[in-house]
Amino acid sequence: MLAGGRFEEWHTVAKQRxxxxxxxxxxxxxxxxxxxxVVCETxxxxxxxIGYALEHEFDHIVIGNHGREGV
Structure with a gap:
């Protein structure tokens, strides 16, 4: 449960967004x-x-950050 609502409802809205x-x-x-x-996984x-990368035989994974510092 999340304050003020149910997880399932939150998850549905977040997935749609x-x-x-x-x-x-x-x-x-x-x-x-x-x-x-584009793919959305939960x-x-x-x-x-890691599972998605292995399943699709990726050899690189790039994850962005908020641009604070460093790589």
Whole structure:
């Protein structure tokens, strides 16, 4: 339970927002004559990222930060 609501409701809204943002990114890429694949996964952060990378045979993972400092 989250204060003022249920987790499932929060998760649904957050997933819809993420899907919207990712679609906007794909649309912008298309306008720039680029093609990107967008994916939204949920779960334990480390397990989900590593599992997805292994499943799709990625050899690099890039994770952005808030631009505070360093790599």
């Amino acid at each position: 993420a899907d919207t943002i990712l679609q906007q990114a794909a649309d912008q890429a298309a306008r720039d004559n680029r093609s990107i694949q 779960g334990d952060t480390v397990e989900t990222i």
